[in-house]
Amino acid sequence: MSKKILVLPGDYIGPEIMTEAVTVLETVNRRFALDLELELGLLGGAAIDAHGVPLPEETLASARAADAILLGAVGGPKWDNVERHLRPERGLLGLRSALELFGNLRPAILYPQLAAASSLKPEIVSGLDILIVRELTGGIYFGEPRGIRTLDNGERQGFNTYVYSESEIRRIGHLAFQLARQRGHRVCSVDKSNVLEVTVLWREVMEEVGKEYPDVALSHMYVDNAAMQLVRAPKQFDVLVTGNMFGDILSDAAAMLTGSIGMLPSASLDKNGRGMYEPCHGSAPDIAGQGVANPLATILSVAMMLRYTLAAPEAAAAIEAAVSAVLDQGLRTADIHGDGTTLVSTREMGAAVVAALQA
Ligand code: IPM
Ligand code: MG
Numbered sequence: 058m059s060k061k062i063l064v065l066p067g068d069y070i071g072p073e074i075m076t077e078a079v080t081v082l083e084t085v086n087r088r089f090a091l092d093l094e095l096e097l098g099l100l101g102g103a104a105i106d107a108h109g110v111p112l113p114e115e116t117l118a119s120a121r122a123a124d125a126i127l128l129g130a131v132g133g134p135k136w137d138n139v140e141r142h143l144r145p146e147r148g149l150l151g152l153r154s155a156l157e158l159f160g161n162l163r164p165a166i167l168y169p170q171l172a173a174a175s176s177l178k179p180e181i182v183s184g185l186d187i188l189i190v191r192e193l194t195g196g197i198y199f200g201e202p203r204g205i206r207t208l209d210n211g212e213r214q215g216f217n218t219y220v221y222s223e224s225e226i227r228r229i230g231h232l233a234f235q236l237a238r239q240r241g242h243r244v245c246s247v248d249k250s251n252v253l254e255v256t257v258l259w260r261e262v263m264e265e266v267g268k269e270y271p272d273v274a275l276s277h278m279y280v281d282n283a284a285m286q287l288v289r290a291p292k293q294f295d296v297l298v299t300g301n302m303f304g305d306i307l308s309d310a311a312a313m314l315t316g317s318i319g320m321l322p323s324a325s326l327d328k329n330g331r332g333m334y335e336p337c338h339g340s341a342p343d344i345a346g347q348g349v350a351n352p353l354a355t356i357l358s359v360a361m362m363l364r365y366t367l368a369a370p371e372a373a374a375a376i377e378a379a380v381s382a383v384l385d386q387g388l389r390t391a392d393i394h395g396d397g398t399t400l401v402s403t404r405e406m407g408a409a410v411v412a413a414l415q416a
Contacts, residue, residue, distance in 0.1 A: 191304025
């Protein structure tokens with residue numbers, strides 16, 4: 058039976074990088090006879106323009122019916138002035154929440170060819186391979202009450218609620234430990250339990266979950282120290298597991314270690330392994346429309362989709378090998394370009410990956 062992939066290009070550079078990723082997906086679809094059916098949908102600013110809301114009913118229905126979702130990036134200054142609950146980001150958060158995509162996998166892998174593009178010294182980052190497992194449907198991103206209110210003295214006050222229930226911590230914990238079993242057998246749980254009660258509970262529950270995985274070493278780190286360690290000695294980590302907001306911040310920092318956030322894919326999984334796949338980077342309004350964005354994060358997200366949701370590991374490996382091959386050829390988009398390499402456009406980079414796949 059054919060499998061349905063919902064493609065949501067999104068905003069600004071979203072459609073540019075998605076065009077290349079879809080060409081790659083169609084290439085492996087044919088070559089590995091995957092029987093995938095692609096459907097296009099609107100999310101974020103593109104959906105606001107067409108339907109007045111960032112997550113239209115139609116998109117949500119297609120997302121529920123799909124086996125996997127491939128997303129470009131949403132948001133940008135064009136929608137800065139829309140009401141808060143209608144912002145493009147709300148569409149993304151709404152989709153994560155509605156589909157219960159609680160497990161966000163953000164690998165930070167340094168391709169040896171890009172060691173010079175990292176902002177850190179090569180010896181600190183060469184061979185880097187860490188996996189950030191970010192809780193994605195809870196924490197301060199979704200906690201109620203939230204809002205901006207006016208106090209009796211006329212002053213405005215903004216407030217959010219940082220809340221995690223035991224079951225939410227437990228399920229992301231299990232995911233992190235299971236993933237660690239397929240890698241270096243080490244989990245570092247990141248919290249702020251010296252200050253925040255919610256993460257005191259986080260640490261306790263991680264300890265309990267850890268007892269079920271005696272073959273995996275569990276350690277804990279405060280988030281401020283984790284941020285420092287990520288730029289000091291990132292190779293000490295294997296799997297990092299943390300809540301929604303800390304994960305948002307740490308994954309951007311980890312991304313930069315690899316040379317460019319334009320290289321990093323991500324997966325957001327539900328409890329059955331169904332998922333949404335997207336680059337870690339945003340919609341990059343500053344470079345949109347110029348054909349210079351790096352499509353590799355989205356192309357590598359296709360590989361993650363094939364591996365984690367579509368059970369097509371050979372196709373995933375073929376894409377990863379093709380990406381490595383184009384880097385070997387010295388092809389670089391502007392974000393990773395340096396001396397002795399060849400500057401290429403979004404389109405040329407996509408075409409080179411397709412050519413490597415067909416070689
Ligand atoms: C990310 C992004 C999103 C987030 C934004 C666009 C809502 O920064 O996926 O990391 O904060 O989760
Ligand atoms: Mg982010």
